[in-house]
Amino acid sequence: MAAKRQTAVVFGSNRIPFARQNGPYARASNQDMLTTALDGLLERTGIAGERLGEVAGGAVLKHSRDFNLTRESLLGTRISPDTPAYDVGQACGTGLETAILVANKIALGQIESGIACGVDTTSDAPIAVNEDLRAILLELNAARSNVDRLRTLARLRPGQLVPEIPRNAEPRTGLSMGEHTAIMAREWGITRLAQDELAAASHQHLGAAYDEGFEADLVSPYLGLERDQNLRPESTVEKLAKLKPVFGGEDGTMTAGNSTPLSDGAAAVLLGTEEWGERHGLTALARFVDAETAAVDYVGGREGLLMAPAYAVPRLLDRQGLKLQDFDLYEIHEAFAAQVLCTLAAWEDPVFCKERLGRDAPLGSIDRDKLNVRGGSLAAGHPFAATGGRIVGNLAKLLSERGGGRGLISICAAGGQGVVAILEK
Amino acid sequence: MSDTYSQLVNNPVGGFVAKNLGLPRPVELDRYEPGAPLIDGRVLVGAAPGGRCGEAVAAVLAEAGTPVDSRLDDGVREALGTASIDAGIWNDEAPGAQRWKALVFDATGIPSSARLRELWSFFHPAIRRLEPSGRLIVIGSPPGDCDDPAEATAQRALEGFVRSAGKEVRYGATAQLLQVAPGAEGRLGSSLRFFLSPRSAYVSGQVARIGAGRDVPAVDRDLPLHGKVALVTGASRGIGSAIANVLARDGAHVVGLDVPALADDLERVVEPIGGSAIVADITAADAPETICDALEREHGGVDIVVHNAGVTRDKTLAGMDAERWELVIAINLSAEERINAELLARDGLLREDGRIVCVSSMSGIAGNAGQTNYATSKAGVIGMVEAMAPALAARAATINAVAPGFIETQMTAAMPIGPREAGRRMNSLSQGGLPVDVAETIAWLAAPDSTGLNGNAIRVCGQSLIGA
Numbered sequence: 001m002a003a004k005r006q007t008a009v010v011f012g013s014n015r016i017p018f019a020r021q022n023g024p025y026a027r028a029s030n031q032d033m034l035t036t037a038l039d040g041l042l043e044r045t046g047i048a049g050e051r052l053g054e055v056a057g058g059a060v061l062k063h064s065r066d067f068n069l070t071r072e073s074l075l076g077t078r079i080s081p082d083t084p085a086y087d088v089g090q091a092c093g094t095g096l097e098t099a100i101l102v103a104n105k106i107a108l109g110q111i112e113s114g115i116a117c118g119v120d121t122t123s124d125a126p127i128a129v130n131e132d133l134r135a136i137l138l139e140l141n142a143a144r145s146n147v148d149r150l151r152t153l154a155r156l157r158p159g160q161l162v163p164e165i166p167r168n169a170e171p172r173t174g175l176s177m178g179e180h181t182a183i184m185a186r187e188w189g190i191t192r193l194a195q196d197e198l199a200a201a202s203h204q205h206l207g208a209a210y211d212e213g214f215e216a217d218l219v220s221p222y223l224g225l226e227r228d229q230n231l232r233p234e235s236t237v238e239k240l241a242k243l244k245p246v247f248g249g250e251d252g253t254m255t256a257g258n259s260t261p262l263s264d265g266a267a268a269v270l271l272g273t274e275e276w277g278e279r280h281g282l283t284a285l286a287r288f289v290d291a292e293t294a295a296v297d298y299v300g301g302r303e304g305l306l307m308a309p310a311y312a313v314p315r316l317l318d319r320q321g322l323k324l325q326d327f328d329l330y331e332i333h334e335a336f337a338a339q340v341l342c343t344l345a346a347w348e349d350p351v352f353c354k355e356r357l358g359r360d361a362p363l364g365s366i367d368r369d370k371l372n373v374r375g376g377s378l379a380a381g382h383p384f385a386a387t388g389g390r391i392v393g394n395l396a397k398l399l400s401e402r403g404g405g406r407g408l409i410s411i412c413a414a415g416g417q418g419v420v421a422i423l424e425k
Numbered sequence: 426m427s428d429t430y431s432q433l434v435n436n437p438v439g440g441f442v443a444k445n446l447g448l449p450r451p452v453e454l455d456r457y458e459p460g461a462p463l464i465d466g467r468v469l470v471g472a473a474p475g476g477r478c479g480e481a482v483a484a485v486l487a488e489a490g491t492p493v494d495s496r497l498d499d500g501v502r503e504a505l506g507t508a509s510i511d512a513g514i515w516n517d518e519a520p521g522a523q524r525w526k527a528l529v530f531d532a533t534g535i536p537s538s539a540r541l542r543e544l545w546s547f548f549h550p551a552i553r554r555l556e557p558s559g560r561l562i563v564i565g566s567p568p569g570d571c572d573d574p575a576e577a578t579a580q581r582a583l584e585g586f587v588r589s590a591g592k593e594v595r596y597g598a599t600a601q602l603l604q605v606a607p608g609a610e611g612r613l614g615s616s617l618r619f620f621l622s623p624r625s626a627y628v629s630g631q632v633a634r635i636g637a638g639r640d641v642p643a644v645d646r647d648l649p650l651h652g653k654v655a656l657v658t659g660a661s662r663g664i665g666s667a668i669a670n671v672l673a674r675d676g677a678h679v680v681g682l683d684v685p686a687l688a689d690d691l692e693r694v695v696e697p698i699g700g701s702a703i704v705a706d707i708t709a710a711d712a713p714e715t716i717c718d719a720l721e722r723e724h725g726g727v728d729i730v731v732h733n734a735g736v737t738r739d740k741t742l743a744g745m746d747a748e749r750w751e752l753v754i755a756i757n758l759s760a761e762e763r764i765n766a767e768l769l770a771r772d773g774l775l776r777e778d779g780r781i782v783c784v785s786s787m788s789g790i791a792g793n794a795g796q797t798n799y800a801t802s803k804a805g806v807i808g809m810v811e812a813m814a815p816a817l818a819a820r821a822a823t824i825n826a827v828a829p830g831f832i833e834t835q836m837t838a839a840m841p842i843g844p845r846e847a848g849r850r851m852n853s854l855s856q857g858g859l860p861v862d863v864a865e866t867i868a869w870l871a872a873p874d875s876t877g878l879n880g881n882a883i884r885v886c887g888q889s890l891i892g893a
């Protein structure tokens with residue numbers, strides 16, 4: 001008998017405050033943070049000991065020992081050890097992608113419940129041995145005689161001791177994500193002022209969210225941190241204007257203030273069918289309606305690295321028969337203020353919409369008062385794989401609070417990718 | 426004919442001296458090479474709200490494959506998108522290092538003087554970003570076609586803007602106003618292409634009126650005059666020879682004409698370009714008949730007639746004998762009138778989409794001491810063009826004039842150094858033009874798709890300080 005099609009809903013979420021690189025979480029591993037975030041979610045939703053359909057999770061920067069990071073983390077929590085888990089990786093889209101995977105299995109009737117989660121540390125980053133040294137060590141391991149071993153060891157050189165440290169750069173272009181975004185900002189004529197305005201609004205909104213208690217059932221304190229370390233609620237355009245450009249050269253428009261810092265943190269979201277929720281005394285916050293991913297050819301320079309969401313959203317809208325304006329809330333991941341502004345400009349531009357999207361009319365503009373109303377990554381920070389969980393949890397709560405409505409999530413990712421989704425109440 | 430001063434200021438030492446003494450620093454102008462792209466660089470386009478010509482501009486740029494930019498909020502992006510131009514974005518508040526080979530602004534939407542600010546908004550942040558041999562082009566409406574006096578006023582005002590901008594742009598850049606009559610937007614192409622391209626190297630500060638015209642078959646951009654027969658008078662030397670060569674390059678069969686004394690020179694011009702020759706004195710009583718007979722007999726008609734033959738017999742009026750007066754008027758004006766009359770009297774000799782282009786002169790517009798005879802004849806040419814335009818339009822043909830300024834020829838090389846250097850430098854490009862610059866302008870007016878241009882007088886003078 002075919003499984004019954006279900007609707008996946010969000011019941012709740014939990015995250016630890018996000019810390020800046022080498023901050024309070026400098027010694028915390030991915031597994032430590034993810035375990036904490038998951039345990040907090042169990043506590044909030046009261047499902048400790050429960051066997052769930054699955055837990056999907058991931059981290060962008062991962063040690064080789066963490067080949068089964070999500071499952072290993074799960075085993076440290078009070079989730080039933082009978083719950084299967086797997087790791088997912090789609091750069092900064094990882095967190096939202098885990099929610100899509102869990103929601104899709106729920107929708108297909110394969111599982112009734114699941115947790116989507118993500119974690120990242122840029123402090124406790126994996127450092128690998130130099131490629132030359134690695135080759136020698138592998139040969140040494142394969143050697144069958146002592147003579148062979150000695151011969152191999154004789155090839156060791158001091159330079160081979162320099163480790164491989166992960167870089168925040170696109171492997172195929174060698175450019176950092178910030179430099180790529182600086183190219184986009186220049187192509188789209190994004191001003192410093194517009195970026196700083198978006199950044200200031202992000203800090204002010206998130207500051208208000210904490211002050212008004214909005215974050216109380218979304219964030220659990222960890223290692224002495226109660227709020228996101230990067231948050232500057234008193235941030236203003238005037239203060240941000242004083243910062244020097246860090247990407248795009250001397251006359252660049254991107255600063256440390258309108259770009260996300262490297263951060264550490266973890267987030268988790270509980271999804272399930274409404275029926276499963278009722279059995280566990282849980283109320284649905286929002287339905288996980290649909291999702292879309294897109295990728296663009298940024299390598300040849302035909303498109304900006306972080307422009308994929310501009311392609312994913314229209315495809316999702318078309319499938320759902322919606323207009324860009326048919327949303328009450330927009331959660332656009334603020335990897336860089338310029339990324340958000342480029343995306344919005346692209347949707348307003350008749351040329352982009354005709355030439356790149358093949359549409360007769362532009363998607364149009366959005367009501368900026370509905371954008372990232374409780375702050376975004378510029379204020380909270382952006383531990384890569386944890387961002388999706390933060391945004392899904394945040395939007396589900398917002399929709400639940402307003403008693404109905406529709407929200408759009410848009411997240412850009414390395415490799416020219418974009419992951420977007422729709423939530424409804 | 427060599428312009429020693431230009432060579433001097435284009436070497437490092439001379440350039441340094443000229444710069445510090447505030448002397449004119451002419452640059453070598455870009456000139457057309459067959460097979461080259463329409464324009465060698467990016468084009469920034471914009472439109473005042475309500476403009477009519479965005480689609481026509483986009484069509485030209487799309488066909489040429491020219492990289493285009495515009496402001497994100499500019500309404501012209503609709504037209505660019507429709508024309509499948511993947512146009513870049515430029516924001517003057519985040520300008521970067523962007524440079525353009527051309528700035529094109531559709532000002533047809535400007536309805537009143539208050540909205541002339543649109544001109545400022547578009548050009549003010551961009552004008553310094555124009556590359557050498559750049560192009561500044563404003564598209565407007567003919568004031569006479571505006572019903573509302575406020576609109577007519579604003580549209581007339583564009584002329585002052587363009588003429589001043591032409592004097593401000595540097596390094597060989599030019600500025601023009603193209604006045605497109607309502608409904609004639611589809612005729613903009615040939616003129617926009619000409620003024621964007623290096624073909625218009627020495628034309629600046631000009632106003633071209635583009636009217637209704639008629640539909641013509643698609644034109645081969647590399648050979649726009651393919652299949653056309655073009656009569657060029659005075660073809661044996663100087664500007665005439667350049668005209669013959671450019672028309673032939675553009676695909677025309679050239680019939681060169683000159684007096685018997687220059688028959689050998691004429692043969693040397695037409696032979697390499699596969700043209701034919703008519704040896705005749707155009708002032709002879711039977712010349713119109715002889716010429717038209719030859720055209721009818723040898724070529725079955727003619728598509729393009731370029732009245733280029735002309736002479737100077739300079740003297741101040743007080744010292745001028747009647748012979749000098751008569752000769753100049755007879756060759757430069759009366760002969761053209763008589764040939765035109767015979768041409769039009771013969772049914773079908775000037776074929777459909779026929780083009781008459783007359784060579785006038787800057788003297789005919791501005792006047793010149795010692796040239797009462799010459800200036801009279803050349804002003805008369807402009808009068809003839811204007812007067813005959815309706816009759817030509819009725820025959821699906823056009824008549825226009827070009828008015829050369831200081832063109833480097835044997836004639837100007839023979840001038841005394843004082844007047845010669847003054848002539849060369851006293852224009853926006855600080856140099857003399859070349860015969861090919863006149864020829865290119867004639868080829869543009871002679872092209873089949875220049876159907877909207879009728880009764881125009883276009884100066885090829887580098888925007889000379891002398892004259893309008």
